[in-house]
Amino acid sequence: MKNFLIVLLGPTGVGKTDISIDIASHFKCEIISVDSRQFFKEMNIGTAVPSELQLETIKHHFIRFLSVHDYYSFSLFEKDVLELLPELFHNNNVALMAGGSGMYIDAVCNGIDDIPDIDLSIREKYISLYMEEGIEGLRATLKILDPEHYAKVDLKNYKRIIRALEICESTGRPYSSFLKKQKRKREFGIIKIGLERSRNDLYERINSRVDEMVRMGIEDEAKKLYSLRNLNALNTVGYKEFFDVFDGKTSKGKAIDLIKRNSRRYAKRQLTWWNKDKEIKWFKPEQVKEIIEYISLVVSPPSPLYGP
Numbered sequence: 149m150k151n152f153l154i155v156l157l158g159p160t161g162v163g164k165t166d167i168s169i170d171i172a173s174h175f176k177c178e179i180i181s182v183d184s185r186q187f188f189k190e191m192n193i194g195t196a197v198p199s200e201l202q203l204e205t206i207k208h209h210f211i212r213f214l215s216v217h218d219y220y221s222f223s224l225f226e227k228d229v230l231e232l233l234p235e236l237f238h239n240n241n242v243a244l245m246a247g248g249s250g251m252y253i254d255a256v257c258n259g260i261d262d263i264p265d266i267d268l269s270i271r272e273k274y275i276s277l278y279m280e281e282g283i284e285g286l287r288a289t290l291k292i293l294d295p296e297h298y299a300k301v302d303l304k305n306y307k308r309i310i311r312a313l314e315i316c317e318s319t320g321r322p323y324s325s326f327l328k329k330q331k332r333k334r335e336f337g338i339i340k341i342g343l344e345r346s347r348n349d350l351y352e353r354i355n356s357r358v359d360e361m362v363r364m365g366i367e368d369e370a371k372k373l374y375s376l377r378n379l380n381a382l383n384t385v386g387y388k389e390f391f392d393v394f395d396g397k398t399s400k401g402k403a404i405d406l407i408k409r410n411s412r413r414y415a416k417r418q419l420t421w422w423n424k425d426k427e428i429k430w431f432k433p434e435q436v437k438e439i440i441e442y443i444s445l446v447v448s449p450p451s452p453l454y455g456p
Contacts, residue, residue, distance in 0.1 A: 151241045156168050171436075172206045180208075180244065216381040217379065271314050287303055305383055339429075341442075342430040367390055389406045
């Protein structure tokens, strides 16, 4: 029987966690989390980690398994998931990967080129550019060297921009060219399920979720992490806005509004990322029955009928 990796994806706030539990319960499989913000054990409220009950109901992988001090990347995630899957497929021909981190999903489904080591002097060059001209200098350079990646990258994350620039200069190739190589053959089938809502519905859910995070104590969680605010893992919506509150740059009310706005913008970027992927079959979150039926038909197609 062929093995299948079900990929449940969709923008932040769309309702992936609940649906993933329903799918995993039906197929009696485990869940591989592909939300890069949920990798870190110090970050819980601001990353909407599944509840303890959900984690007890279905075994999850790659949730709270790193420290914010640890280095991790989509290439390491690809390697770790491909090493885990044979173990999961030993007991079940279906595994479920659920989340919204597009580059990590692509790494597992399509593979990525091995990105070479770079000359550290080039990194220092772009760090100096950042110190002298700020993030605008980095953005302008990336727009020239790799406009395709410029259109996708988080333009507020200077470390990601520097990473792309140093690869561009070290290899003489756009960084984006390493992310779209010929698709690697996998030894398992891949079923991509996308969840979508109307924009107004999605944005209302995002706003409500931020309000719930505030009630749950995200401000206190951010305060505990304030001394680590310069780590790349903490350059994250929900935390960086409260860091500005602690620095006296903004008010708590304004920070909450910014978290909502930045979360909505993140959702829009996620949808843009998946817009060209024709392998994704889109459903509404209330169509759980239809999702399970669709997966079942792919995993166990009916036997062909023959005449007498």
